[in-house]
Amino acid sequence: AEDPELPRVTSAGRWLATPGRFFPGFGRDVSEAELVRAAVEEATASSGWCKVISDWAADEPALPLPLLTSVVAAVHAAGGKVAVHCQTAEGSRNAVLAGADSLEHGMHLDPALLDRMAAQGTALVPTLSVFGAGADAMRAREPSVRRDLWLAGWDSMLDTVRAAHEAKVTVLAGTDSFPCGTVAGEMEWLVRAGLSAHAALGAASWTARAWLGLPGLVDGAPADVVAYPTDPTLDPDALNHPGRIVLRGRVVR
Structure with missing residues (x-):
């Protein structure tokens, strides 16, 4: 995060997973009894964030x-924020009702919860x-509970994202997932979901900088700028071909 050649990183520390809710060993495996303490530890040891795995298998409880x-509540009391991985209806619902700061994925998210998300600032x-x-x-896999629920969730995600944006979420x-750094491709998907090119950019x-509490293009802010030879809101492919990258006031490309 302090390397002048690299962008700053706002880290959520190690993913926190309770038994049966993630790939074993990929994050920090803790019991449910240890989760609150571990979440505060990760948030205070990183950039103020922690990430909790709310659900995993489609047929297992969140x-x-x-x-x-x-x-x-504990992480907020310590001045931190909570990102929640959720890809089931129960996991997404619980994340919203718990007042999480962000839903990572939000598959099977009930659109009836969008107004609450907007009101409490959950991204x-x-x-x-x-x-x-x-x-x-x-789709090519043999039918199974996991496959069918995954596809049902995916088939509704574009509509849910559009509805979320319209609800001011x-x-x-x-x-x-890998490869990392493919944010330009994600912007294209947001446009497919119904966001304007300006909103997707x-x-x-x-929007992401402001939500993370980082300054934008204002006097006195770090000079972090990516420039393009053509307007990326008119030519989305331009995002893959930056003409200039300025990081902390230094031209790095």
């Missing part, structure tokens, strides 16, 4: 709402590009 509510990071990239492969561009830049 993290209980009272526990997730306690996590959010939606739908990671459409990673789901879209895997949709054809998932902050929609941000996230990519989730903001979700990948100035």
Whole structure:
């Protein structure tokens, strides 16, 4: 984060997963009894954020709402924020009702919760590009509970993202999986979902900065600028070909 050659990183520390709710060993595996303490530890040891895995298998229960509510309350009391991975209806609902700061994926999110998200400032990071990239492969699989629920969730995600934006929910561009750094592709998916090119570009830049508490193009702010030879709101492919990158006032490309 302090390297002058690299962008700043706002980290959520290690993913926090309770038993059965993530790939073992990919994050920090904790028991439900340890989760609140671990969430505060990760938030205070990183950039003020922690990330909690709310759900995983489609046919397994999500993290209980009272526990997730306690996590959010404790982290907020410590001055931090909580991002919640959710890809089931129960997991998404619990994240909203617990007052999480962001929903990562939000698959199967009930549109009836969008007004509440907007009112409490919960952002939606739908990671459409990673789901879209895997949709054809998932359709080719043999029918199963996981496959069928995944496809049902994906088939409604574009409509949900559009409805979220119309409800004034902050929609941000996230990519989730490898290869990293494909935010330009995520912007294209947001446009497919119904966001204007201007709003989609903001979700990948100035809107995201403001939501994270970082200054934009104002006097005294760090000079972080990516410039293009053509307007990327008119030519989305321009995002893949920046003409100039300025980081902390230094031209790095």
